[in-house]
Amino acid sequence: MENSAKKSGETPPNPEAPITETTKNFSLEVLRVIKDAQQQHGLRHGDYQRYRGYCSRRVGRLRKVLKLPQSEKRHFKKKDVVLAHLSGNRSDVRYLHIPLMLAERAWAYGMQLRQEANTEPRKKFHLVSKLRKACVYVLQLQDLAGSEHCDARTKWEIEAYNAWLHGSLHFELSLWKTAIENLKRAQLVYQNLADALPEEEQALYRAKVEELTPSIRYCAYNIGEGGSMDDLLELRAQGLLENLESLASQVKTQSTEALQTTEWRGRKMGVRPEKARLFLLSIQDLDKSIEKAKSIQAKIEILETVTMDCKDAITAIKEEIKQDPKLKAAATGGQVVGIHFLLSYLTYIRLMRTLERNMLLVKQAKMSLEDSSAPEGVGKKVRPADMTRLYEIILQNVTELQQIVGLEEDAAYQEEMRSLNTTFKAFRCYYIALTLVAMKRWKEAVALYERSTNYAKEALKSNPEAFNLAEDLRHLIKTIEGCKFSAHAYSVLEHDTPDETGQIFGRTQKSSKPLFNRLSEYKEDATLHSKNPNVYKLTPDMEPIPCKPLFFDLALNFIEFPSLEDKVESPAGKKQPAGISGFVKGFLGWGGTSK
Numbered sequence: 001m002e003n004s005a006k007k008s009g010e011t012p013p014n015p016e017a018p019i020t021e022t023t024k025n026f027s028l029e030v031l032r033v034i035k036d037a038q039q040q041h042g043l044r045h046g047d048y049q050r051y052r053g054y055c056s057r058r059v060g061r062l063r064k065v066l067k068l069p070q071s072e073k074r075h076f077k078k079k080d081v082v083l084a085h086l087s088g089n090r091s092d093v094r095y096l097h098i099p100l101m102l103a104e105r106a107w108a109y110g111m112q113l114r115q116e117a118n119t120e121p122r123k124k125f126h127l128v129s130k131l132r133k134a135c136v137y138v139l140q141l142q143d144l145a146g147s148e149h150c151d152a153r154t155k156w157e158i159e160a161y162n163a164w165l166h167g168s169l170h171f172e173l174s175l176w177k178t179a180i181e182n183l184k185r186a187q188l189v190y191q192n193l194a195d196a197l198p199e200e201e202q203a204l205y206r207a208k209v210e211e212l213t214p215s216i217r218y219c220a221y222n223i224g225e226g227g228s229m230d231d232l233l234e235l236r237a238q239g240l241l242e243n244l245e246s247l248a249s250q251v252k253t254q255s256t257e258a259l260q261t262t263e264w265r266g267r268k269m270g271v272r273p274e275k276a277r278l279f280l281l282s283i284q285d286l287d288k289s290i291e292k293a294k295s296i297q298a299k300i301e302i303l304e305t306v307t308m309d310c311k312d313a314i315t316a317i318k319e320e321i322k323q324d325p326k327l328k329a330a331a332t333g334g335q336v337v338g339i340h341f342l343l344s345y346l347t348y349i350r351l352m353r354t355l356e357r358n359m360l361l362v363k364q365a366k367m368s369l370e371d372s373s374a375p376e377g378v379g380k381k382v383r384p385a386d387m388t389r390l391y392e393i394i395l396q397n398v399t400e401l402q403q404i405v406g407l408e409e410d411a412a413y414q415e416e417m418r419s420l421n422t423t424f425k426a427f428r429c430y431y432i433a434l435t436l437v438a439m440k441r442w443k444e445a446v447a448l449y450e451r452s453t454n455y456a457k458e459a460l461k462s463n464p465e466a467f468n469l470a471e472d473l474r475h476l477i478k479t480i481e482g483c484k485f486s487a488h489a490y491s492v493l494e495h496d497t498p499d500e501t502g503q504i505f506g507r508t509q510k511s512s513k514p515l516f517n518r519l520s521e522y523k524e525d526a527t528l529h530s531k532n533p534n535v536y537k538l539t540p541d542m543e544p545i546p547c548k549p550l551f552f553d554l555a556l557n558f559i560e561f562p563s564l565e566d567k568v569e570s571p572a573g574k575k576q577p578a579g580i581s582g583f584v585k586g587f588l589g590w591g592g593t594s595k
Contacts, residue, residue: 026086026093026150030157031190031204033097034104048112055105062098080140086149096150099141106134107165114172124172131169138162153193160189164212171215180219187212264345265410272339275316276346279309283349296364303357310350317343344406351404355397359467362390384434391428398424419462423469426455430476433483442491449484453477 037058042050063069070079085095110130117123138161144150145158167182187209194205261270262280271277283306293299317339365382402417429452436445456473463470515528516536527534 025148026091026096026154028093028096028100028145028150028154028157030100030154030161031208033100034161035204037104046115048108048115052105052108052112055101055108059098059101059105062094062101066092066094066098068095068098081144083144083147083149086144086147091149096141096144096154099137099144103134103137103141103161103165106130106137107168110134128169128172131165131172135162135165135169138165156189156193160186160193163189167215171219174222176219176222180216180223183212183216183219187216262342262345264341264348265407265413267341269339269342269345271342273313273316273320276313276342279313279346282306282309296360300357300360300364303353303360307350307353307357310346310353314343314346314350317346341406344404347404348401348407351397351401355394355401356467358390358394358397362387362394365390384431384438387431388428388435391424391431394424395421395428415462419459422455422462423459423473426452426459426473426476429455430480433487437483437487440490440494442487442494445487446484446491449480449487453480453484456480 037054038044038051041054042048066085068079068081068085070076081095081098085091107130110127113123113127113130117127138158142158142162145155150158163182163186167179167186170176170179170182173179190205190208190212194202194209197205261268263269271280286302286306290299290302293302321339321343365387368382398417398421402414402421407413429448433445433448433452436442436448456477460470460473512534514534514537515525525534
C-alpha cells in the first residue's frame with residue numbers, strides 16, 4: 001500500500017494536520033486599520049458619507065475575493081462570517097475585516113446623521129438605529145475573536161473597539177452610567193496596549209485615550225460623580241457641546257429655581273428670561289475654567305464661547321422688552337427698571353470678557369514681538385503697528401463700558417473706567433512711538449515716549465486693580481527711559497554734518513561708489529556683507545567715441561568728366577588743354593588765376 005501510494009505521488013493522510021490548521025493564529029490591528037482607512041477616505045475633512053461609501057465597496061471586494069457572496073442570481077441570501085471560515089485550508093484573516101467594515105459603515109452613517117440632525121431632529125432616531133446596528137456587527141466580530149484562531153493583541157483590540165462603540169451608543173441615548181463604564185473600559189484597554197507596545201506604536205493609542213477623555217468627563221458630570229461647569233465650558237470650546245441648553249441641561253433642573261435674583265453694584269434685580277438665567281449659571285466658575293486652560297489659545301476660545309452665549313442672553317432680554325409695552329415705554333422714557341439694569345449687567349459682562357480676550361491677544365502678540373532668539377523674519381509676524389491696533393480696539397471697549405446705561409452717575413465705576421482708559425493710552429502711545437522709530441521720525445517718537453510716560457504715571461496714581469496692570473506700567477516707564485534717550489541721540493546724529501571722509505560717527509553709511517574707487521576713505525558699509533557687495537563695477541560705463549562712416553563714396557572712381565582743353569589757356573597766352581587736375585582746381589577754387 002505504501003509503495004503504491006509513493007508510486008502514484010499521493011501524500012498519505014496525516015492525522016495531525018487538522019490540529020495544525022486549528023491552532024493557526026490571526027493578528028488584526030483594529031485601531032490602526034480603521035484610522036488609516038478614515039484618514040485616507042474622507043474623515044480627514046469630516047466627510048462621513050465618503051467614508052461610508054468606501055466601507056461598502058471594501059466589503060464587496062472582500063466578499064468577492066473570499067468567495068462569500070450574498071447573492072445567488074437574483075436572490076439575496078445572507079451569509080455571515082462564522083468560526084468555520086477561520087479554520088480549514090481556506091482560512092484567512094480577511095474574514096475578520098468583513099464585520100469590522102460593516103460596523104464602521106454603520107457607525108459612519110450614524111455620524112453623518114448626527115451632522116444632519118442639527119436641522120432635522122427626526123434623524124436622531126435614525127442615528128440611534130445605525131449605532132445599534134454597528135454594535136451588532138462588533139459583537140459578531142468579538143465572537144470570532146474569542147476563539148483560539150486570534151492572538152491576544154487582536155482580542156484586546158476588538159474588546160476596546162466593542163466597548164467604545166457601545167459607549168458611543170449609550171452616550172447618544174443619555175444612559176450616562178453604562179456609557180461611562182464602556183468608555184472607561186475602552187480607555188483602560190487602549191492605555192494598557194500603549195504601555196505594552198513599542199515606542200513607535202504608542203502614539204496612536206495614547207491619542208485615542210485622550211480622545212475619550214472629554215466624553216468620560218461629560219458622563220461623569222451628568223451622573224454627579226465629578227466635573228463642574230468649568231469642565232463643560234472647556235468641552236463646549238472643544239466642540240463637544242453644541243448650544244447653551246445642552247451645556248446647562250442638568251443645572252437647569254437643579255439650580256434654575258434658586259437663581260431668581262442677582263445683585264450687581266449694590267442693586268438687586270430679577271432674572272426673568274430663561275436664557276439669561278442659564279447664562280449666569282454657566283459663568284459661575286468661569287475664572288476657574290480659564291485658569292485650568294493649558295494655553296493662551298484655549299483661554300481665548302473659552303472667552304469667545306462665553307461672549308457668544310452672552311449675546312444670545314442679551315438678545316432674549318431685548319425681545320422681552322419689545323414685547324412688554326410697559327418695559328418699552330420705560331426704556332423710551334429713560335427709566336432704568338430691573339430688567340433694564342439686568343441688560344446693563346449682561347452688557348458689562350460681555351464687554352469685560354471681550355476686553356479680557358483682547359488682553360490675551362496682546363499677551364500672545366507680545367510673546368511673538370519680543371522673541372529675540374528667533375532669526376530675522378522667523379516668528380516675528382507681529383509689528384508695533386499691529387499692537388497699536390489691538391490697543392485701539394481695547395480703548396474702544398473701555399469707551400463702551402463708560403457709556404453703559406444706568407452707570408453714568410456711578411462715580412466709583414466711572415473712575416475705574418477712566419483709570420483703565422489712561423492705562424491703555426500709555427501702552428498705545430508706546431507702540432505708536434515704536435512705529436515712528438521704524439520710520440526714523442525721531443522727534444515725533446520722543447514726544448510720544450514722553451506722553452506715554454505721563455499717561456503711565458497718571459494711571460499709577462489711581463492704583464489700577466483691573467487686570468493687574470500696575471507692574472506692567474512700572475516696567476513700561478523703565479523701558480521708555482532708555483528708548484527716549486536712544487531716539488533723541490539718533491535725532492541729533494541725523495542732523496550732524498559728515499566729516500572729511502563723509503562718515504557720520506557711529507552710523508553705517510551707504511554709498512553708491514564702489515569700494516574700488518574709495519579705498520582711501522573709511523566708511524562702514526553694511527552692503528559689503530550682503531550677497532551683492534558693491535566692490536567693483538565689472539561693466540564699464542558707456543562713453544562716446546568717434547565712429548566710422550556708414551557708407552563710402554565709391555562712385556567717384558567711375559565717373560568720366562568732360563574734356564576742358566579748349567577752355568584752358570597756355571602760359572604764352574594760348575589756351576592749353578586742361579586735364580582733370582585743372583578742372584578740380586578750378587572747381588574747388590584753389591587753382592588761382594593766370595596773369
